[in-house]
Amino acid sequence: MDKFKRNERIAAMTKVLTSAPNRIFTLSHFCEMFGAAKSTVSEDVAILAETLRTFQMGTLETVTGAAGGMRYRPLVQSGEGRALMEKIVAMLKDSSRVLPGGFLYFSDILSDPQLVSGMGHIFAAEYYDAGIDFVLTMETKGIPVALMTAEALHVPLIIARRSSKVYEGSAVNINYVSGKGGIETMSLSRRAVREGSKALIVDDFMRGGGTARGMLSLLEEFNCKCVGMRFVMALENPARRMNENEKSLMVMDEIVDGEPVSIRVSDWVK
Amino acid sequence: MDKFKRNERIAAMTKVLTSAPNRIFTLSHFCEMFGAAKSTVSEDVAILAETLRTFQMGTLETVTGAAGGMRYRPLVQSGEGRALMEKIVAMLKDSSRVLPGGFLYFSDILSDPQLVSGMGHIFAAEYYDAGIDFVLTMETKGIPVALMTAEALHVPLIIARRSSKVYEGSAVNINYVSGKGGIETMSLSRRAVREGSKALIVDDFMRGGGTARGMLSLLEEFNCKCVGMRFVMALENPARRMNENEKSLMVMDEIVDGEPVSIRVSDWVK
Numbered sequence: 001m002d003k004f005k006r007n008e009r010i011a012a013m014t015k016v017l018t019s020a021p022n023r024i025f026t027l028s029h030f031c032e033m034f035g036a037a038k039s040t041v042s043e044d045v046a047i048l049a050e051t052l053r054t055f056q057m058g059t060l061e062t063v064t065g066a067a068g069g070m071r072y073r074p075l076v077q078s079g080e081g082r083a084l085m086e087k088i089v090a091m092l093k094d095s096s097r098v099l100p101g102g103f104l105y106f107s108d109i110l111s112d113p114q115l116v117s118g119m120g121h122i123f124a125a126e127y128y129d130a131g132i133d134f135v136l137t138m139e140t141k142g143i144p145v146a147l148m149t150a151e152a153l154h155v156p157l158i159i160a161r162r163s164s165k166v167y168e169g170s171a172v173n174i175n176y177v178s179g180k181g182g183i184e185t186m187s188l189s190r191r192a193v194r195e196g197s198k199a200l201i202v203d204d205f206m207r208g209g210g211t212a213r214g215m216l217s218l219l220e221e222f223n224c225k226c227v228g229m230r231f232v233m234a235l236e237n238p239a240r241r242m243n244e245n246e247k248s249l250m251v252m253d254e255i256v257d258g259e260p261v262s263i264r265v266s267d268w269v270k
Numbered sequence: 271m272d273k274f275k276r277n278e279r280i281a282a283m284t285k286v287l288t289s290a291p292n293r294i295f296t297l298s299h300f301c302e303m304f305g306a307a308k309s310t311v312s313e314d315v316a317i318l319a320e321t322l323r324t325f326q327m328g329t330l331e332t333v334t335g336a337a338g339g340m341r342y343r344p345l346v347q348s349g350e351g352r353a354l355m356e357k358i359v360a361m362l363k364d365s366s367r368v369l370p371g372g373f374l375y376f377s378d379i380l381s382d383p384q385l386v387s388g389m390g391h392i393f394a395a396e397y398y399d400a401g402i403d404f405v406l407t408m409e410t411k412g413i414p415v416a417l418m419t420a421e422a423l424h425v426p427l428i429i430a431r432r433s434s435k436v437y438e439g440s441a442v443n444i445n446y447v448s449g450k451g452g453i454e455t456m457s458l459s460r461r462a463v464r465e466g467s468k469a470l471i472v473d474d475f476m477r478g479g480g481t482a483r484g485m486l487s488l489l490e491e492f493n494c495k496c497v498g499m500r501f502v503m504a505l506e507n508p509a510r511r512m513n514e515n516e517k518s519l520m521v522m523d524e525i526v527d528g529e530p531v532s533i534r535v536s537d538w539v540k
Contacts, residue, residue, distance in 0.1 A: 004324075010277050011321040014284040015328075020384070033325075051281040054274075055303075058285075103437040108462060111429055113421035114290070140409045140429065144417050151383035159381055159410065167373040192378060 003035040009044050017048075017060060017072040022128060022154035026069040045070055056080065073128050074121045074152055078270050081122045085249055085265040088115060092250075092263050104252070110204050110232065111144050119249060120148025122269065123202060123230045127153060130227050133197035134158050136219065138186065138211050142203040145232055149202050158199075160218060161187045168192070172221045176214030179207045186214040193222045200227055206234040209242055216242070233263075273305040279314050287318075287330065287342040292398060292424035296339040315340055326350065343398050344391045344422055348540050351392045355519055355535040358385060362520075362533050374522070380474050380502065381414050389519060390418025392539065393472060393500045397423060400497050403467035404428050406489065408456065408481050412473040415502060419472050428469075430488060431457045438462070442491045446484030449477045456484040463492045470497055476504040479512055486512070503533075 004012075013030060030041045049060040056077035062070050088109055097105045109115055123145070132153055137146035138160045150157040164171040168189035178184045201215050212229060219226050226243060234248035249269055253262040274282075283300060300311045319330040326347035332340050346354075358379055367375045379385055393415070402423055407416035408430045420427040434441040438459035448454045471485050482499060489496050496513060504518035522533040 004321075006277055007280050007317050008321040008324070010281050011284045011318050012325045012327065014281045015288050015322070015325075018285050019288060047277050048281050051274075051278040052285070054278070055282045055285075057282065099437065099439045101436050105437065105439050105459075105461065107429070107438055107459060108426065111417065111420075111427040113417060113424075113427065116417075117421070140413070140431070143410070143413045144427065147381065147383060147386075147414050147417060150381075151387070154383075156378065157381040157383065157414065159377070161410070166371050167369065167375065168377055169369050169375050189375075189377060191375065 006044060006047075009034050009036065009041070010048055013044060013048060017070065018058070018074070020154070021058075021072055021074050021124075021152045024063055024067065024069040024071045029069070074124070076118075076122050076125050076270075081118075081125075081269050082265060084115070084118045084122075085269050089250060089263050089265055102254070106233070107141060110141050113144070116144040117148045119145050119232060120150075120202075121152050122249065123149040123200075124152035127200055127228065130200075131198060132200050132227060133194065134199055136160065136199045136201050136215055137203055138215055141205070142232070145204065146202040149200070149230070153200075158188070158192045160215060163187055164189075172218065174214060174217045174221065176210055176217065178210045184210075184214070186211075186218055188218050188222070193224060196223050196225075198225045198227050201229040202231075203229075204232045206231040206246075206248060212246075213242060276314060276317075279304050279306065279311070280318055283314060283318060287340070288328070288344070290424070291328075291342055291344050291394075291422045294333055294337065294339040294341045299339070344394070346388075346392050346395050346540075351388075351395075351539050352535060354385070354388045354392075355539050359520060359533050359535055372524070376503070377411060380411050383414070386414040387418045389415050389502060390420075390472075391422050392519065393419040393470070394422035397470055397498065400470075401468060402470050402497060403464065404469055406430065406469045406471050406485055407473055408485055411475070412502070415474065416472040419470070419500070423470070428458070428462045430485060433457055434459075442488065444484060444487045444491065446480050446487065448480045454480075454484070456481075456488055458488050458492070463494060466493045466495075468495045468497050471499040472501075473499075474502045476501040476516075476518060482516075483512060 027038055027041055031038055052058055052060050058074040060070055060072050099105055132155055134156045135146050135150040136158050137143055147157050163185055164173055164187040170190045171187045173185055173187045175183050175185055199219055206212055216226055228245040229243045231248040233250045236251045236253050248266055250263055251266055297308055297311055301308055322328055322330050328344040330340055330342050369375055402425055404426045405416050405420040406428050407413055417427050433455055434443055434457040440460045441457045443455055443457045445453050445455055469489055476482055486496055498515040499513045501518040503520045506521050506523050518536055519539055520533055521536055
């Protein structure tokens, strides 16, 4: 007789797999955990995969080969990503969010765990098979959404700083032209990045593109490839495009002082 | 006949509950989701609660009353928190991490999604019933662990900045004495914080305590109560204690240049 019932095995397996996205677990891992035969656990896996599909809760994939097993990916299902972003746009349309100087207050949204987790899953969804080594962001506001993207992809997050810090060790510094036209510095710890690896850039806002260009320069210094750039928000202006694989979840027009902001969800968000 | 099998209901329920920690879901929510009777779903809940307990995967609690239902809490089980921290201490004991000036490199650990998630769960575990309104951190390095703590508690994260920013709106600025003896500024957006609410402070490092004192002053400006302060690392020096409810996961001695660092897991971590 089996030590645990199918119900119990499936509950435990759901917890293990869904809380470690994109990580491969072997069948043997669960056989040992439950003291059950491979055939039994295989059936459990099939039931779980089908259930996740039915309820649109992401996908459970079987990976074949020597390093094979199964892995969970919190794929954002059709309609789910768009629904989240429409909700955020509705929150942003509150006119009290327009600040003097034509700035939009959305720091609260950028550090709400549930919202950034949802946005991170949208970003990650396109990159599960891209062999990304790390997510790169520039301090400060993009850190939460970048962290959640990294968690879903099961890769580290690396944070570029505005200046080199003593506790980061030797660093590569570059200068870049900020949106306001000034020269600013961006710094990345030498030991944080492996030469020649692949990065996904995630940040909160693409205004003039200066910060984004700075991050690209930094990656070049490490001979790293940027496979894509993802932003929570971008100004409506396709001329500023600097990477063929550059997208934002939302697009806004320049704010004219005091006027209501025009913000919309980007078309690619499903 | 029920629309879904017990296996399927339990798998879906596990996913919903464990991915939204500390959030209350009503029984009706699942009855509608599955098209099943309350008695049926109640039995599912009982099985799931028992299974999570058996596998030490956190707790599923039933909340009674008008706003009742059930909620999942990723309680760190006895031994689990300590095992995680011992693993991190082992990583930190690599002598190549000691930087010139007696600093320790641990930025990589502070932005590793899995490690910060585990540390956040240890912090959250003590505060599930404390009625916390938000987690407060100071930019930059503590943001990931503070975000994961906030996610587990199902509250927002609020980030204090080194200076007030145009896109944060009006802000309260305070000055504080940094560890190096200089005067620094800390800023918190007015609209981010509700007067009189309760905060848990989470940060990466407690050295001289200047930053921590700064955050306490900021909270006072908003008439907010600090229910506790949690740090990933602190220097061994109880004289610096500034809040009766102040703890760190790890303790280290002052680094003498080039000498191996003495780091240990704090006794309270189980």
